[in-house]
Amino acid sequence: MSEVLYCDNPEWKDVTPVPQDDGPNPLVPIAYSKEYSDAMDYFRAVTSTNEKSPRVLSLIEDIIEMNPAHYTVWNYRQVVLFALNSDLEEELNYIDEIIAEQAKNYQVWHHRQVIVDRLDNGDREIPFINAVLEEDSKNYHGWSYRQWVVKRFNLWSSELSYTNDLLLFDVRNNSAWNYRYYVLFNSPILPSDELLQEEINFTQKQITLAPNNSSSWSYLKALHEKTNKPLQSFEPFLKTLIESKVESPFLLSAYIDIYEQNAKLEKAPVNNAALEMCLELANKQDAIREKFWNYKKQKLEKLNNTQK
Structure with missing residues (x-):
């Protein structure tokens, strides 16, 4: 200055x-x-x-x-x-220096997007973003900018494998799970049934390694919804977790979702096990959200009354 x-x-x-x-x-x-x-x-x-x-x-x-x-x-x-x-390449060098100290500054990220868009060249962007995310793997601006870069310059091909590496390093990286979903369903080539099944298998493996990680459970549920199959289709996986004596609030929550969906599809009362699971979650496994699970139980009971 x-x-x-x-x-x-x-x-x-x-x-x-x-x-x-x-x-x-x-x-x-x-x-x-x-x-x-x-x-x-x-x-x-x-x-x-x-x-x-x-x-x-x-x-x-x-x-x-x-x-x-x-x-x-x-x-x-x-x-x-x-x-x-x-010289806009020189401007990118300037932005590199600013972001090194201001990695969570929205204005500088937006400025970079404007400059790169004007250059019409994204060759240096993925390595740049990788370096930022190595410092902070959950930097919202870095992930948001990556979405823009990949879409703008059609750089989809290596992005799933990139998230593979991140999740193998930290399975609880919710930003990587979110980005993986973005890549899978925003790429110009929509995922085949075979790829979706591979994703389900991959996610189930990660859940087995860390059964109390909410992001992988949310991702698994989203995948099943994308296949247009009933949630009951992943009940065999849940049974394997129970047989392995896994205790996880997300395991019970998944069962509750299955029982609720089954009741709606069959126009039948909700399995009483779902009500018991709500109590288990409210009183023990997820007591911090006691009010939510009591509300969920009341909602299921109300559904029972309408199904009679």
């Missing part, structure tokens, strides 16, 4: 700064630093005259260093870059 205030910089003598106008009686005025107020006064001035120049880019860099979440500043940077026909 410049060590000299813009008001003292000879290169900016031709610009009349525009102070911030908070009105005559601001309720809670923000105590900006002297450097930030000075830079913003000149930013308002150059935007009012629509100046697009290298010195404006430098001014914007100073402001971003002080406030990297300033959306308007990022937006005007794009306008200036495109007007000057700037």
Whole structure:
């Protein structure tokens, strides 16, 4: 950042700064630093005259260093870059440095998307995103941006195997499970019945390794729904877990879903075992959600009354 205030910089003598106008009686005025107020006064001035120049880019860099979440500043940077026909690969290098310190800053991720879209080249994006997710495997902005990149540049082919590696390292990575679902059902080539069965087998294996992981259970249920088969179709897997003496609230929850769906399909009362499981979850296995399971039990009892 410049060590000299813009008001003292000879290169900016031709610009009349525009102070911030908070009105005559601001309720809670923000105590900006002297450097930030000075830079913003000149930013308002150059935007009012629509100046697009290298010195404006430098001014914007100073402001971003002080406030990297300033959306308007990022937006005007794009306008200036495109007007000057700037080297956008160099801009990506600049963004690399910013994201290294601001990995959860939405504005810088959006700026990168705009620049890459303008370049019409995503060659460096997957390695870049991989590096970010290695630092924080659950970075929401990184995953969201990855979805855009893969769709924008048709980079679907290796994405399932990428999530394989992440889940083998950490089966509880809910972001990887969510992204795996996105890849499977948003790719231009929809999954075959064979691939869906492979996914079911893969997920069941992960559940066996970590039966108390909610993400893999949710993924398994979603897969079965996508196959248009009744939930009862994965009851044999549940029985293998019971035989292995697995205790998991998600195991009982899956059984409750099966019993509820069966009752609706057959227009018959819900199996009493489902009501008992609700009590088991409310009083023991998932007591933190006691109110939910009591509500679920009441809902099933109400369903019984309507099925009679």
